[in-house]
Amino acid sequence: xxxxxxxxxxxxxxxxxxxxxxxxxxxxxxxxxxxxxxxxxxxxxxxxxxxxxxxxxxxxxxxxxxxxxxxxxxxxxxxxxxxxxxxxxxxxxxxxxxxxxxxxxxxxxxxxxxxxxxxxxxxxxxxxxxxxxxxxxxxxxxxxxxxxxxxxxxxxxxxxxxxxxxxxxxxxxxxxxxxxxxxxxxxxxxxxxxxxxxxxxxxxxxxxxxxxxxxxxxxxxxxxxxxxxxxxxxxxxxxxxxxxxxxxxxxxxxxxxxxxxxxxxxxxxxxxxxxxxxxxxxxxxxx
Ligand SMILES: C[S@@+](CC[C@H](N)C(=O)[O-])C[C@H]1O[C@@H](n2cnc3c(N)ncnc32)[C@H](O)[C@@H]1O
Numbered sequence: 001x002x003x004x005x006x007x008x009x010x011x012x013x014x015x016x017x018x019x020x021x022x023x024x025x026x027x028x029x030x031x032x033x034x035x036x037x038x039x040x041x042x043x044x045x046x047x048x049x050x051x052x053x054x055x056x057x058x059x060x061x062x063x064x065x066x067x068x069x070x071x072x073x074x075x076x077x078x079x080x081x082x083x084x085x086x087x088x089x090x091x092x093x094x095x096x097x098x099x100x101x102x103x104x105x106x107x108x109x110x111x112x113x114x115x116x117x118x119x120x121x122x123x124x125x126x127x128x129x130x131x132x133x134x135x136x137x138x139x140x141x142x143x144x145x146x147x148x149x150x151x152x153x154x155x156x157x158x159x160x161x162x163x164x165x166x167x168x169x170x171x172x173x174x175x176x177x178x179x180x181x182x183x184x185x186x187x188x189x190x191x192x193x194x195x196x197x198x199x200x201x202x203x204x205x206x207x208x209x210x211x212x213x214x215x216x217x218x219x220x221x222x223x224x225x226x227x228x229x230x231x232x233x234x235x236x237x238x239x240x241x242x243x244x245x246x247x248x249x250x251x252x253x254x255x256x257x258x259x260x261x262x263x264x265x266x267x268x269x270x271x272x273x274x275x276x277x278x279x280x281x282x283x284x285x286x287x
Contacts, residue, residue, distance in 0.1 A: 004181035016190040024192040024243055025093065025115075028139050031242035033096030036073065040100075042237035044075050046223065050162060050279060051076050051134045057215050057283045058160035060084045064129035067091070067152070069116040069145070070136020074101030074109060080130065081108035091119045092136075116140045120148035130158050137163040138195030139242075143205055150209035153286040159211060162281040165218065166197040169240060172231075172275060175263040176244065179256055186252035191243055199280035206284050216282040224272030228261025231273050240277070 035042070055076065060066060064084040068077040071090030081088040088109040092098050098113045105111075112119065116133070117140055131149045133140075149159055180187050196202050199216035206213055225231045235241040248256040267273050 002182045004178065005184050006181050009177070009181045009184040009187065012184050012187050013190045016187065017192065020189055022189055022246075024189070025139065027189065027191075027243035027246040028193070029094045031245065032072070032092075032094035032239055035237055035239050035242075036094065036096035036100045038237050039097070039239060040073050040075070040104075042234065043239060044073065046238075047135070047221065047277070048075060050219075050221065050281075052079065054134065054160045054162040054281050054283065055079050055083070055132070057281075058130065058132070058158050060086075060130045060158060062086070064158075065127070066130040066132070067123075067128045068109075069120070069131065069133040069149075070139065071101055071111065072097045072134075072136070074105040074111065076132055076134045077101065077109040077111070078105040080132065081105070084130070086129070091116055093139075117145050117148060120145065120152055123152045125151050126154045126157075128152050128157060129154055130160075132160045134162050135164065137161055137202075138166075138193050140194070142194050142196060142202070146202075146205045146211075147209045150206075150211050150286060153211075155286055157286045158283070159206070159285070160281075160283045161202060162279060163202075164195055164240075165278045165280045166195045168195065168278040169235075169275065170278070171267055172235060172240075172264070175260055175267070178263055179260045180248075182259065183252060183256065186248050186256050188249040189243075189247045191247055193243075196280060199282050202280060202282045203284075206282060210286065211284040212287045213282060213284045216280070218278070218280050220276050220278045222274050222276040224269075224274055226272050227268075228263075228265040228273070231264045231275060232257055232261050234275065
């Protein structure tokens with residue numbers, strides 16, 4: 001086994017974290033622009049039952065004015081439109097994802113290309129009956145976004161958030177750390193995302209922002225891939241690796257990817273290599 005240089009990796013990541021000029025958000029958006037055409041096949045069609053579960057609990061009322069943050073290709077926004085018949089706005093920072101959303105559901109919803117927090121800040125207070133955010137909160141500034149959601153919701157308005165938790169893809173993250181520990185000089189960007197550890201943390205943020213919590217849950221969904229290359233392809237296509245592909249310097253990228261695939265294969269079980277998404281969900285109301 002190649003030697004792992006954990007201290008060198010830690011120093012490099014810390015230095016990059018404080019000095020890098022590129023923003024993680026720009027890398028994440030570039031990734032989603034790239035994966036947009038295949039995103040629904042790779043992600044929506046496998047995870048839609050979880051998003052639908054959140055919308056069932058939310059139970060958006062007929063005629064509601066709705067805002068879906070980090071709307072991606074528009075699945076949740078369209079569900080809100082179908083269930084309420086109201087005016088639904090979807091917002092996403094990736095032009096590629098917004099273009100797909102318009103193509104998919106441009107007749108039922110209006111889509112805007114914007115950072116979620118910036119969009120929220122431009123809205124008048126008490127202007128939406130329903131706000132959702134599916135699988136994107138960790139890419140934003142969660143506390144600020146939650147506070148803004150509380151501001152833009154009408155009294156009695158409903159909010160539903162589902163997202164990957166900090167411990168989502170723990171096995172994948174561990175394999176990435178091991179890969180970079182073998183070649184610390186390959187790391188060129190320290191990812192700065194803010195996935196939350198547990199629904200209790202999100203529920204507390206919501207309460208502090210003045211939102212009542214009706215339901216919260218934490219769960220996991222595992223799928224299996226036959227080999228390391230398939231793991232890499234699937235993680236990239238779903239956007240789960242969003243931004244991470246740019247964490248490796250271009251000249252090292254192929255070596256890093258090949259080694260990552262090898263390390264993922266060491267996790268093979270009789271069903272294949274498990275990839276587990278851990279998620280958290282909170283549904284609440286503005287009291
Ligand atoms: C995993 S996808 C979720 C898409 C969709 N909500 C769904 O349920 O499939 C995450 C989305 O968050 C978007 N995103 C990332 N950072 C964002 C930000 N700061 N503001 C708005 N959207 C953002 C990405 O472009 C991507 O479309």
